[in-house]
Amino acid sequence: MRKGLSQLSKMSLLHLKTGSVCPPTTPGLLRCYNMKYCPYAQRTLLVLHAKNIKHEVVNINLMEKPEWFFEKNPLAKVPTLELDGKLMYESLVTCDYLDEVYPEPPLYPRDPWQKGRERCLIELFGKVISSMYKTYRAYAKEDKEEMAETFNEVVNGLAPFEAELKIRGTKFFGGNTPGMLDYILWPFGERFPVVEISARKMLPQTELPLLKSWMQNMKEDRAVKAVYIPPEIHKMYLEDSLSGKPGYDKNYSALLASKV
Template sequence: MNEKHLGKGSTNPPLSKGKLRLYSMRFCPYAQRAHLVLDAKKIPHDVVNIKLSDKPDWYFERNPLGKVPAIEMESGDCIYESLIIADYLDEKYPQRLLHPKDPIQKAKDRILVEHFSKIPTNVYKLFHGSDIDPLDDILTDLDLFEKELTLRATRFFGGDVPGMLDYVIWPWFERIDAFKIVAPEKFVIPSERYKKLKEWKETMKEDDAVKVTYIKPEIHVQFFNSYKSGNANYDILVK
């Protein structure tokens, strides 16, 4: 998982028999969604990391958009986009279903995912400049999740164990502490306003699937700073 990221001039390793191939980038929150689902469901897979600033030509044959994540099957079929991948994996591999069985609850969780999609956009605006300060919008959207967790009165949005909603929003919560380090004057989250989310965040850190991909805030900051400087160090974690 922490292997060197492949760029132009590289060769794609052969597929492993009996395993899916996940194309990823170690610091990408969208790719982390796919990692979490694969690990939560214990689906055999290998990982090929892609250097997004210098993508290999062969990667566009797997994903014409050139983004991560993408997964490739032994058949050669490829699918991409994090939520599409998550849905596919949950349907294809029924062990430990992550989506709610109740269609109404599944739909409601989907609506929450749509609401959450505004948060990454506003975080990007916060760090890259915007005519309007987006922090209030971020906090308002977080209020929705604080309220929802309170109403459900469960440890996780999925109940006693994390479900799909927990996993697809987690990558941005993992990065909150890094955001606070990078821009403490901009990214101010009043902890008393989000008691349930704070408890949820600490409990999620103990989940086995989360532990597999978890990166400490200081390492996220190192990558963020290298990316911002125009020379992203994708291989910080390569030993």
């Protein structure tokens, strides 16, 4: 096990690919199939850490998927959860399951209408995600006009979330501690600096002051710290991805250190 890796999580570091053998499972131990840079799988990891759920992580190469992975999930996507031969997939489905079965700390509001409202906001955030990917693609094409346009789309998409934090008047969407909405949004919050680098513009402090504080506050959370990847590494991974060669197993940290 890598030094400093959370005691909660046993992780196979290399991304398994075509021709590999699925590592044997351990009875009673929850397994999360993951890709190190996948924001959707990161949601599930965040919830696993927030709830102190013992688990292991198996990383999957999404460009050359192992044959056996299609038997785990017909969509062959991450996150996929496995427990004693039972399988479940999709970030929201897995996070909701974990919240139901491991109730502490509860991540959704108790009131069903309020819970539904959180899920509406998660759906609404889909617009922000699609604008973020547009910004990345504009960056890859070095299309400055498109970069500016799509960046504005991100900022506009974030406005209802800034408004929501204002209405709630709390540090996190979940209150004094992060809730489900915080953890579902965070993997993209962690990548906001990459959007800023891609668009060569900063998210405006005047328009989004509460979201900017939220980003700082989230970085202090224990679960976030456990799976945090810094912007510089996200950027290197993104550039490799955009060129069609995602560096699942590349040692970006070492590359980064060598540049300093």
